Amino acid sequence: MGIQEKIFKDYQSFELQQRYLKDPQTLYEPINYVLALGGKKVRPVLTCLAHEAGGGTSSNILKMAYALELFHNFTLLHDDVMDHAEQRRGKPTVHKKWDVATAILSGDEMLIQTCILINEVEQESGHAFMSEFLTMASEVCQGQQSDMDFENRDNVTLDEYMEMIRKKTAILLAVAIKFGSRLAGIDGDTQEVLYDYGTSAGVGFQMMDDYLDTYGDSSFGKRIGGDILEDKKTWLYIKAMELANAGQKAVLANWHGTSTNEEAKIDAVRSIYTDLGVDKLIAKEMEKQFEHADQLMLSMKNQMPNIGVLSDYLNRLAKRTI
Amino acid sequence: MGIQEKIFKDYQSFELQQRYLKDPQTLYEPINYVLALGGKKVRPVLTCLAHEAGGGTSSNILKMAYALELFHNFTLLHDDVMDHAEQRRGKPTVHKKWDVATAILSGDEMLIQTCILINEVEQESGHAFMSEFLTMASEVCQGQQSDMDFENRDNVTLDEYMEMIRKKTAILLAVAIKFGSRLAGIDGDTQEVLYDYGTSAGVGFQMMDDYLDTYGDSSFGKRIGGDILEDKKTWLYIKAMELANAGQKAVLANWHGTSTNEEAKIDAVRSIYTDLGVDKLIAKEMEKQFEHADQLMLSMKNQMPNIGVLSDYLNRLAKRTI
Numbered sequence: 260m261g262i263q264e265k266i267f268k269d270y271q272s273f274e275l276q277q278r279y280l281k282d283p284q285t286l287y288e289p290i291n292y293v294l295a296l297g298g299k300k301v302r303p304v305l306t307c308l309a310h311e312a313g314g315g316t317s318s319n320i321l322k323m324a325y326a327l328e329l330f331h332n333f334t335l336l337h338d339d340v341m342d343h344a345e346q347r348r349g350k351p352t353v354h355k356k357w358d359v360a361t362a363i364l365s366g367d368e369m370l371i372q373t374c375i376l377i378n379e380v381e382q383e384s385g386h387a388f389m390s391e392f393l394t395m396a397s398e399v400c401q402g403q404q405s406d407m408d409f410e411n412r413d414n415v416t417l418d419e420y421m422e423m424i425r426k427k428t429a430i431l432l433a434v435a436i437k438f439g440s441r442l443a444g445i446d447g448d449t450q451e452v453l454y455d456y457g458t459s460a461g462v463g464f465q466m467m468d469d470y471l472d473t474y475g476d477s478s479f480g481k482r483i484g485g486d487i488l489e490d491k492k493t494w495l496y497i498k499a500m501e502l503a504n505a506g507q508k509a510v511l512a513n514w515h516g517t518s519t520n521e522e523a524k525i526d527a528v529r530s531i532y533t534d535l536g537v538d539k540l541i542a543k544e545m546e547k548q549f550e551h552a553d554q555l556m557l558s559m560k561n562q563m564p565n566i567g568v569l570s571d572y573l574n575r576l577a578k579r580t581i
Numbered sequence: 582m583g584i585q586e587k588i589f590k591d592y593q594s595f596e597l598q599q600r601y602l603k604d605p606q607t608l609y610e611p612i613n614y615v616l617a618l619g620g621k622k623v624r625p626v627l628t629c630l631a632h633e634a635g636g637g638t639s640s641n642i643l644k645m646a647y648a649l650e651l652f653h654n655f656t657l658l659h660d661d662v663m664d665h666a667e668q669r670r671g672k673p674t675v676h677k678k679w680d681v682a683t684a685i686l687s688g689d690e691m692l693i694q695t696c697i698l699i700n701e702v703e704q705e706s707g708h709a710f711m712s713e714f715l716t717m718a719s720e721v722c723q724g725q726q727s728d729m730d731f732e733n734r735d736n737v738t739l740d741e742y743m744e745m746i747r748k749k750t751a752i753l754l755a756v757a758i759k760f761g762s763r764l765a766g767i768d769g770d771t772q773e774v775l776y777d778y779g780t781s782a783g784v785g786f787q788m789m790d791d792y793l794d795t796y797g798d799s800s801f802g803k804r805i806g807g808d809i810l811e812d813k814k815t816w817l818y819i820k821a822m823e824l825a826n827a828g829q830k831a832v833l834a835n836w837h838g839t840s841t842n843e844e845a846k847i848d849a850v851r852s853i854y855t856d857l858g859v860d861k862l863i864a865k866e867m868e869k870q871f872e873h874a875d876q877l878m879l880s881m882k883n884q885m886p887n888i889g890v891l892s893d894y895l896n897r898l899a900k901r902t903i
Contacts, residue, residue, distance in 0.1 A: 281723075282723070283726045283727050285726055337685050337686070341682035359662070360662075360663035363659050363685055366689075367689075367692065368719060368723075370689065370693075371715055374715050375715045378711045378715065382712075389700045390700055393697045394697075397693045400608060400689055400693065401608060405605050407682060407686075
């Protein structure tokens with residue numbers, strides 16, 4: 260069993276032991292439900308791998324990993340209410356299975372429980388975490404708000420979009436890596452490089468998600484074209500609007516807001532994207548992010564000789580082999 | 582100007598300076614809106630009065646007071662979404678003025694900002710606050726969940742009800758007093774007594790709220806009978822169901838869930854309450870809570886000679902002269 264697999268299994272069994280058996284069950288059952296939906300557990304695995312890469316031996320590492328996974332699931336839970344999402348990982352979302360009130364309150368409790376765990380690790384390990392965690396959490400809220408605001412705006416720039424995905428998605432990955440390395444006793448400067456490394460990789464992953472939502476292989480079971488159907492202001496859309504001529508803009512505008520002929524809409528919008536070459540442009544931009552991450556990784560080889568266990572995992576994520 | 586008035590004014594001007602001017606405005610505007618709705622600012626005033634009663638000179642006192650008011654407003658914001666409330670202090674609730682997504686996310690950010698402030702005070706003052714604050718916050722969620730659960734249950738006991746209002750309402754008042762005294766350097770044992778003092782007073786206030794909702798004077802402008810119309814499982818209702826004979830139970834059951842003749846429903850249910858004497862029983866129980874609080878207050882006279890500034894305020898709250 261490889262180190263990545265071992266870490267995933269160790270984390271999984273730790274998480275299972277954390278099931279909330281407290282009262283009122285109506286508050287805690289949805290929390291257990293959300294965590295049990297599965298997924299790749301990318302954030303806690305990153306925390307553990309960064310710790311491993313730094314040669315760490317902290318007894319708090321799994322607790323920290325779990326805290327960040329709990330936070331991530333809190334954001335999913337509340338985002339699903341805000342987006343009226345009906346399913347999450349093939350199962351009904353909490354506000355569908357229970358109701359909106361339950362989803363809001365259980366989410367609140369998840370955020371509070373996250374803070375309890377972060378505070379415990381801070382007290383027990385002697386490393387400061389709380390302040391940075393809360394700054395990150397606040398920025399995640401800002402990212403989510405910007406994402407919602409973009410839906411009602413026609414003038415979103417690529418810079419704004421990149422800043423939104425940095426906050427909404429990338430910095431939690433960056434913090435997961437940074438905190439894991441901190442528990443391993445890695446020096447502060449290297450922690451900052453790791454944070455930038457995680458941010459670049461995270462931005463790259465989100466762009467890849469956007470790319471695959473439109474250009475992915477539907478044989479993996481994922482519905483293709485969701486972003487186009489929902490008229491989401493993705494990198495592809497913003498770039499296309501930048502490059503489109505009057506005729507192409509008119510076609511895009513005509514499809515905007517329609518939902519009667521879904522397949523035709525996806526085909527038409529994607530054709531314009533492809534004609535404008537935004538598929539290649541996003542691939543290039545994505546590559547830039549991953550190359551920047553690679554450079555940062557190489558710069559840390561002296562401080563973290565074992566960084567390969569972390570970068571291998573991120574590379575596999577980038578190639579979607581995990 | 583009396584000390585209570587001075588503290589209220591000092592707090593008010595501190596709060597005004599805290600207005601969030603950050604981006605995205607769509608996230609922070611609702612927070613400013615909620616705080617500006619006014620109110621008696623009972624929690625921050627209690628924090629400051631407990632600090633004053635302990636002869637405190639902490640430069641962090643207003644920040645702590647503000648943090649607890651922010652937390653309180655976070656709970657109001659999310660509770661209003663859960664309860665589908667349309668108004669708060671005569672103004673539209675956040676989910677009515679904006680939308681549900683905004684109310685959820687701004688509330689989340691308020692909770693995060695609360696934790697940031699509590700953490701800052703902990704770091705700056707050298708006193709531990711975070712862990713106790715988070716335990717209290719989690720219990721408030723439990724209280725809110727129980728309150729919602731009670732609506733779907735027919736077998737709620739008075740003990741369960743008392744535990745629910747302790748968690749949902751009283752312990753935040755208790756923590757407000759305790760934290761204010763801690764910043765004044767009051768010893769740990771006395772802090773615990775102050776916590777019990779605040780809890781008893783808080784439970785008393787909530788029972789008074791329940792009493793006045795049914796038996797209050799409508800000339801103050803507050804709608805009377807709301808709890809009856811909403812079939813809320815209040816102390817009055819639970820006690821009445823305990824004492825009612827078969828005929829009275831049948832009448833209560835008949836009105837339950839109806840909304841066609843509001844005034845008749847209020848009159849009929851209140852008549853049964855009065856016939857059973859539950860109005861007098863709740864007054865007696867309330868008095869017990871306030872007497873217990875008074876005894877605790879007297880027991881602290883040696884440790885806190887100036888406790889009168891705090892107890893005067895609580896007594897005035899109990900008599901509704903504030």
